[in-house]
Amino acid sequence: MGNISAILEGLNSEQQDAVSCLDGPVLIVAGAGSGKTRVLTSRIAYLLEKGGAPERVMALTFTKKAATEMKERIAAMVGERKARRLYMGTFHSIFIRFLRDYAPDLGYPTSFTIYDQSDSVSAVKACIKELNLDDKVYKPKEIQGRISMAKNNLVTPDAYRRDADLMMKDLHAKRPRLHEIYALYCTKCKQSGVMDFDDILLNMNILLARFPDHCREIASRFDHILVDEYQDTNFAQYIILRRLTRNEKTNPQGHDNICVVGDDSQSIYAFRGAKIENILNFKRDYPGCKVFRLERNYRSTQNIVNAANSLIAKNEGRIPKKCYAVGEEGEKLHLIRAYTESEEALLIVSRIIARMQEERAQYQDFAILYRTNSQSRALEEALRKRNLPYRIYSGNAFFDRAEVKDMMAYFKLAVNVNDDESFKRIVNKPARGIGGTTMMALEAAARSFETSLFKAVYHEGLDAFGLKNAAVEHLKAFCEMIDKAAQRVKADPADALARRLADQSGLLAAFKADTSIEGQARSANVEELLNSVAVFVEDRREEIREEMLADENVTEVSDEDLPVVTLDVFLEDISLLSNVDLSEDDEKDASNKITLMTVHSAKGLEFPYVFVAGMEENLFPSGGMMLGPAELEEERRLFYVAVTRAKKTVDLSYAQTRMRNGKHESNAPSRFLREIDPQYVANPLRRREEEDEDDAPAFGGGFKGFGGYGYRTKAKPVGSSPWGASGPVQVERRPAAGMPARPMAAPSARPLPPKEENFVPDSPDKFRAGQTITHDRFGRGKILEINGATVLESKARIVFEKYGEKILLLKYAKMRIEQ
């Protein structure tokens, strides 16, 4: 019992309540930085200390990283042995365990393999081709997305075809045969013995729905279910959870000890099928549920939390909660105004340098977040210019490399010879004289035999499809090589088999033969992959050894006692793992670096100093085509996530013009900047500063509103040289538009009239002769004429009510049009 108080110790009262309320449905609404993970892990530890059996606890996360971290923390509280027995992992990895058990019932081989998204897209593409559809109309990526959405919503191909609404939409989108692609894709996957990510959830549902016995059996194995990041669950996950808990239809005697943790304000994956409604409706779905709110933010300063609150308040449909910071007030948020994205980058970098000096901060304390990956380019450039170390978090950089994928395809094909995507990928890599014509014929044959490519090679009657003997020999040689490996999958250690495949395929040799820099890099990457297989085998063996040692009757485990860790195990592990770089170890120690990443990938992380770049309309919020209210709210949540990553300071930057898709683009500052209560911003956006960009008539060549704005007035950030001393061209030629013309200008004897406070000028390209205007110093006047080739050179002759006639350069003059 002493341990129990140890678990509760150091938790605040709300956290304690959330941890110790074990019976019945529980919703923990955990604001950013409120100690969510701590509560979840403590809760599980508490549960175990109270006598709960670890193997009867299912805990689901979205990432492997989250699962591993939590396991470690739980192990620290209750010991390795118990923690290890927990049924804890990602939705996908946990469900795969069940699916393997019951695969035959679902029409899959027990050894089914997993398609990642790119496999999935190319399989879809193959289906489109097979149906003779135009891939300009049926864009593989989009179709795959639609199929994915359908599966996430548990819409099978049949259901899809029967759904008038969906069919109507497709008709309108001019792709009425989408459902055929969907159906064919499913057939092919099944034929290949393959599930894509969505299938794992879909099939789990099918398993639970169509096989009540299995459903009961699985559900009865658990007394408690816990779910992390519940706000990001999709419909399929939602239904699975419903089926595993008490349920009148399928599971009337089941328990309803389901505890979900999440923050509706941080739901940012709707575009991928996440349903924020799941968390919003939890109370309704699980009557009698208890709700705990964790509203104390331990991470950020008050200013940051307050600013974030004021922002997210603009969203409707939220779970009411009032987050507050317990830390110090902190600095206000700071806006960085730049003219171009490269200047923006330079300003960010100088501010980082300044901060590092002022606060003795380290590189790793800084993160620069952005909406789109392409924004990293300018930032990298600026960082390199100033010689600052940085690292970019970007997707599966390693596993996205062609050579790594190739090698992986060999592994996959050995584990599952029917995996057609892998087959196609490597059949001629390295060159084996199996060209396009051969493959076309083989594919036609496989189609007509209704079998996989691999099996088709051994089928009778290939010549009918125009396959020459020589081609068939080549194919057979390839298949035999694969088959030899396939025979050994269950017998040989993964690392040995992987190495053999690399050698016997000739893939590694081909890369090694290439002495170019790229070639070297390729073979190094393949080596690294092979190495990672070895590391995996080693780790897993140690794990198993420890597990065996945990048994009281076992005192020693020799190497021979350990089971062989095989390639299929490695594959499953790897295909369900995402960003966790193979080189993560290097990163851990040698990583005093500035972090660059998208806001999405920053979720769950924290940094003392956070910069968010590209705070512009059309970029953040991203907008694009149609930005509906729901999408806008998601963007706002995304921005909320960005801001709440910061512990100490937040800097938000925007550029007036930015190179996008090869073109200069001008966008107004993001509306989100306006939505933050200005009392939390050091230099807030002035009222109409952001307007007049979009509807301004295009003038000259694409550069809109280059001068004439008051952006520079208060831009001086602490200790940095705001406009980039070493800055780009623009700095030189740009006039100090917003500065009072104190030093040089107006040598007239008369003192200048005071300028109007908070004057908001219109863009210089708006002015036309005849308009009545107000000038920030000279007051009302009328434009008599404007001349000059471009807006930047235009001069206006204006007669002012009080000051008479003057000629002003439009780009300097701060004026607004009256009425």
Place this chain on the structure above:
DNA sequence: TAGATCCTAATTTTT
């Protein structure tokens, strides 16, 4: 079959 060249489409992506 490889290499050159042309064309086109560009958010976010826990699995």
Place this chain on the structure above:
DNA sequence: TTAGGATCTA
């Protein structure tokens, strides 16, 4: 702009 894919040519 640029990356990736498709198509064309030796």
